[in-house]
Amino acid sequence: MKKNITIKELSKILEVSISTVSKALNDSYEISDSTKQRIKEAAKLYNYKPNKLAVNLKSGKTNTIGVVLPSIKNFFLARILRGIEIVIAKTQYNIIISITNESYEKEVQSVQTLSNGLVDAIIIAVSEETQIKKNFSHLRGLEGETPLLMVDRIVDSIPCDKVQVDDFNAVFNAVNQLVSEGRNSIALVSCIDNLNVGKSRTKGYKAAIKNKQESIIIKGSEEHIEKELSQLIELQKIDAIMAIDQESSLAAFRAGKKKKVLNNRAISLIGYTSTVISEHLTPQLTTINQHGKRVGITSAKLLLERLDNVLDEPKSVIINSTVQKRLTS
C-alpha cells in the first residue's frame, strides 16, 4: 500500500527545506509568492495531505469532539445526536461517535481510545451495564484532562457538566393527567428498570398515585410485559397504562390492541416513542416528548462554552418534557 507523501519527501523533491514547505503550505508571509506557488502545485500533484496525527500532536488540539452513546436504535439518543451535530457543524469542530451497545467494557474502551489525545472533549450517555456495575473510574480518570459532559444518562457522583431530562416530573405529570381523567387503576410498565432514568420515572409514577391508588408495576422484557398486561386487562384490573420506554410502550400497545381496549378508551395508554412510530400506530399513541434535539443542542452549546474556558463550576441543565396528546389518552 502506497503511503501518503510527507513534507519531508516533498522538500527533497523540490530541493527546499522542510520548513519552507510547511510554511508555504500554511500560506506564511515569510515565503515568496513564487515558491509558494511552486510548492502548492507539487503538493497537489503528489496528492499531499497533512498527517492529522502529527498536526494534532504538535498543536495539542484535535478540534474534534467525541460522542459516546449506548445505542442509536434508541430514538431519543439519536435525536440528541442530531441536536449535537446541528450545533457542532457550525464550529471548527468535528464529531466522532462511538457506540457502546450498552456494554461497560465497550464504554471503558471507547472512553480510553478517545480521551488520550484523540478528542478535545467528550459527551457521554453512560451505558446500562455501567449504571448497573456502578463502576465509573474510567470517567473519573478524565477529570481535569478531557472535559466531560454527561447527557441523559447521568452519574450524580461525577462532577462535570450535565444535561438531563426531568424524568420524575414528566411521568408525575402524565400520571396525574390520567388520574384527573378518572383513571384509578394505573399500571406502570418498564423495560429500563436498571437505568437511573427508569428509576426516576417510576418514582414520578409512585408520587402521582400516592394515597390515591395502589401501585401496579411490571418490569422486565417486552414479552413479559405484554403477557402480564394482557392478563390484567382480561381481568379488568387496570384502566390505564403508563409505559416509560419504547419497548414497554409497544408491548403495552400490542396488549391493548389485542384485547381491543384502545380504540374504545377502555384503557388509557401513555408511552415513550418516536414521533414517526406513535403517529403511525392505530390509534395514534399519546407519548411523552423529551425534546431530544433540544437536549442535544443544549449539550453541545454548553460544551463549547466549557471549551472556551468561560465556565468555572460544572453546570447542570434540565430540559422539560411535555405530554404529546394523541388518541390513546
Next chain:
Amino acid sequence: MKKNITIKELSKILEVSISTVSKALNDSYEISDSTKQRIKEAAKLYNYKPNKLAVNLKSGKTNTIGVVLPSIKNFFLARILRGIEIVIAKTQYNIIISITNESYEKEVQSVQTLSNGLVDAIIIAVSEETQIKKNFSHLRGLEGETPLLMVDRIVDSIPCDKVQVDDFNAVFNAVNQLVSEGRNSIALVSCIDNLNVGKSRTKGYKAAIKNKQESIIIKGSEEHIEKELSQLIELQKIDAIMAIDQESSLAAFRAGKKKKVLNNRAISLIGYTSTVISEHLTPQLTTINQHGKRVGITSAKLLLERLDNVLDEPKSVIINSTVQKRLTS
C-alpha cells in the same frame, strides 16, 4: 485544565530515563521486576495514560476503522452499522463513526479528517448530495493510501471493495409477485430518486411490468406522494403500490389507510421499512427485507481481509433481499 502526565515527566519524578519508563510500562524483558513495579505504581498513582496520538504516529497504525454514514435515522444504515460492530468488536480494532447527514461538504470533511492518519481504513456509504454532484475526488484521493470499502451507496467508477444489495432484483421480484397475484395497475413511489439505489429499484419495477402494463411513477416528497396517491386511489386508477423507501412507504400507507383500501386488499402495498414499524402498522406492512445486519457483517469481514493483505483485486459482494410477506399484499 490539568494535562495528562507524560512518560518524560514520570521519568523525571522517578529519576530514571525515558526509555526505562517506556519499556517498563510495556513490560519489556529488559527491565528488572523491581523497577517495573516501581514505575507501574507511579504510573497508576499519577494516572498516566499513553498519548494515543503519539503512539499511533510512531507505529503508523491506529487500530481504528472509520465508518462514514449519511444518516442513522435510516433504519437500514443503522442495521449495517450494527453488523459492522458485531464483527469488529471481536478484533483489536475500534470503530469511529461520522455522520454526513446526506451532505457532500460534510462527507468530504469527514473523509479528510479520518483518512490522514486517524484510521486504518474507511467504510463509507456516500451521501445523497455526493451522488447528485457526482464529485468523488475526495474518495479517489484515498486510493492506495487508506483502504476504502463502499457499502450500499456505491460509486461504480471508484475501484475498491464493495458490498451492495440487489436492488434491481429485489423490486423486480416484488413487483412480479404483485403481477402474478393479478394486480395490473401498479404504481411506484419514491423519495429517493436521487440515489443510485433508487434508480436501480425503479428499473427493477419497469422491467417487471414491461409489456404488461403502463408505468405509473410518483417521485418527490412524502407529502406529495401521499396526495397524489390519494387521488389515484380515489379515481381507482391503481390496484397496487410498490414503495421503494421508508418515507414513501409510510406515505403510501397513510394514503391507503385513509382511503380504506388496505384492510380489504383493494390495494396491495409492498414497501421498505424497519421490522418494528412494519409489524406495528395496522394492517402489518409487507416489506422488502435488505438484511442490513448481514450487509454490515459482510462488509466488516471483507475489510478485515483487505487489512490482512490477503486480497489483491477489489472485491464486490451482493447481498440478496427478500420479500417479507405480511398483510398488505
Next chain:
DNA sequence: TTGAAAGCGTTACCAG
C-alpha cells in the same frame, strides 16, 4: 526569503 533545529509523546535500536 529561506533553512536549521527543537519539540509534541512515543518506541526502538544500540551502547554501556
Next chain:
DNA sequence: CTGGTAACGCTTTCAA
C-alpha cells in the same frame, strides 16, 4: 538491566 538517541510528521522560533 539501564540510558542515550533517533525517528514518526509536523510547526515554529531563531538565525542566516
